[in-house]
Amino acid sequence: MKMKPPLPRWPSLPLACWGLAMLLALSACGGGSSGPATTTTTPEVPRVDPPVVTPVVLPPVIGTLAWPLALDATHPAQMKLLATDPEGGAITWSVVCGTRLKCKLDGDTLSLEVDTAAPTGQSGVQITATNPKGLRDLVERNVIIWSRAMSGRLGSLAGAPDRAGLHLLILGDGFTAAEQPVFHQAAYELLMKFNSQPEIAAHMDAWNIHVGNVDAAVSGIPRAGVLNTVAPPLGSVLGCQNTSRLLCPNSELVLQVASQLLPHYTMVLVIGNTTDYAGAGGVVSTVSLAPSARDIAVHELGHSFAGLADEYVDEYINYAYVEGAYPNITTFSAREQVPWRVWIDPQTPVPTSLPPPETPDAVGLFYGGYYRAAGYFRPTLDSFMRNLGRNFGAVNGEAWARNVYAQGGAWSASAPDTKTPLLRTAQPAEGWLFKATPLMGRKIAETRWYVGDTELTDQRGATQLPLFSAIPVVVRVDLVDLTGRVRLNQGVVASLSWSIQ
Structure with missing residues (x-):
């Protein structure tokens, strides 16, 4: 039997070299192949650097500042500026003030002064703290600016006490002397509410709006029926007439104070120092500090100022009705x-x-x-x-x-006196000069002049009319609203007439 040749034998290798021999097909561990020796290179392991840890750098933090809610022309404010820097560096301050304020920085002390030439309103203040690394913190606030100083206890949000027009006097009840800025803020926000209503804002130029400070010994408004409470100066109580959301002042006291502060007031409104949602209408309208209660003020002035009736349904109320008494209610269906x-x-x-x-x-x-x-x-x-x-x-x-x-919103001035007839025998040589100046601008209202029943169309918008009359005649000037918000009587909202006899 023919024998098969023996299988070739693998070289004898140490056990540790088998793996490498198999991978590289080389005799790197000695023995085996008779060929030249082969050198192997071990792959270089990439070097990994340790992670770089960046230190956290924090900006400075401005502390709580004693911001004034309101400033008037005679009472500048000073604020000490405070900030902390986690890095322990020195703080550099900068400030930007609105046009109604004059600001001055002296180190970390900020002085705020009212610009008396600016109108009443809000002015912004922006304060920035910067550390040595250029990191910053910033705060912004608004301050109510009174360009006219309070005269005693009276100040003006809009207009002036001696200006023609309507005068709304806002009084605060239940505010201590230290809380008067809170009252001023609430009064200003109420003014902003009026300005947000297009129907009111269209004729806001006719309004003068004032605030009167009435200091209370104790803060707040008591609830009706609660014993051992101190009544505020204007006698306001919550929950009057067994209605929890009614806020009722002592109207007699309110009108006495109003007459002392502003004898020619048109309307008086009281803001009560309570955050309860409350208010009321009547001879004196009231509103609380609750933000949503500002709508009550508009509603109640709708009653007391505009003569409007309620349009909602409440079967428990039973008031007598007279047709024609209210401009927004009728029983007629034709x-x-x-x-x-x-x-x-x-x-x-x-x-x-x-x-x-x-x-x-x-x-x-x-x-x-x-x-x-x-x-x-x-x-x-x-x-x-x-x-x-x-x-x-x-x-x-x-x-x-x-x-x-x-x-009071029609005329700022007129002459001669409309109550006394003009005699032709007393007529000046150059004739009469009739004057009628509308309180609001010509974009809002415009004059129409008549001699007898004939309009002098070329005199539309004129504020005076020269006239020499040899015969008895009536001279009339109508004021026509141009805002589109008045339609009855063809837009005529006021008239003056003079009788020449």
């Missing part, structure tokens, strides 16, 4: 009898169920008002006289505007 028919589009059905979706404030004749769901009608589906925070509506807005003119 179009030609509706008091606000000039505002109703001819295509709108009367009575009206719903307004067009695209114009939810459209005027119509909507069911419900004067606390009843039936028998009375209101001008719009909803308004601030029905639900707080809603829009005025055109009809209610016109009622407000007309009262602005009627209560």
Whole structure:
């Protein structure tokens, strides 16, 4: 039998070299191949550097500052600026002030002074603290600026006490002397609320708005029926007339103080020092410090200033009604009898169920008002006289505007006296000079001059009319509102007339 040749044998290698021999097919550990020896290179392991740890650098932190809520022209404020720097470095300060303020930095002391030439309003202050590494912290605040100093206890948010127009006096009740800045802030925010209402803002130029400080011995407004409480100076209580959200002052006390501070006031409103949601209307309107209670002030002035009736339903209320007493309520359902028919589009059905979706404030004749769901009608589906925070509506807005003119917002000056007839025998050689200057600008209202029944159209907008008359005649000037918010009587909101005899 032919023998198979023997299988070749692997070289005898140490056991430790087998793995490397298999991988490299080399005899690196000695023995085996008779060929030349082979040198192997071990791969270099990459070097890994340890991670670099960056130290955390923190900016400075400005501490709590004693910000003034309000400043007037005679009381500058000084603030000590405080900041901490985690790095322990020195702080550098910088400040930027609004146009109504004059600011001065002296090291870490900031002085704030009112610019007396600037109008009353808010001014911003921006303070920046910078550390040696250029890191910063910044704070911003607003300060109410009174460009006119308080005269005794009286100050003006808008206008001036001796200016023509309407005068709204805002008094605070339950505020201590130290809390008067809180009262001033609330009064200013109320002014901003008025300015946010287009129907009020359209004629704000006619308003003078003042605040009167009445210092209380004890802070706050007590609740009715609670024993051992100290009454505030104006006698305000919460929960009067068994209604938790009513805030009632002693109207007699309020009007006494108002007469002392501003004898020619038009309206008086009291802000009570309580955060409870409360307010009331009447001879004196009231409002609390609750932010949402500012809507109460607008609603209540709708009653006491504009003569508007409530449009909501409350079957528990039963007041007598007289047709024509309120500009926003009627019992008439025929179009030609509706008091606000000039505002109703001819295509709108009367009575009206719903307004067009695209114009939810459209005027119509909507069911419900004067606390009843039936028998009375209101001008719009909803308004601030029905639900707080809603829009005025055109009809209610016109009622407000007309009262602005009627209560002092029409004329800033007029001559001669309209109450005394002018005698032709006393007529000056150059004739009479009639004067009538509107309080608000010509973009808001414009004059129309008449001699007899004839309008002198070339005199539209004129503030005076020279006239020599040889015959008895009546000279009249009408004031026409141009804002588009008055439609009744073709926009005529005030008139003056002189009789030449």
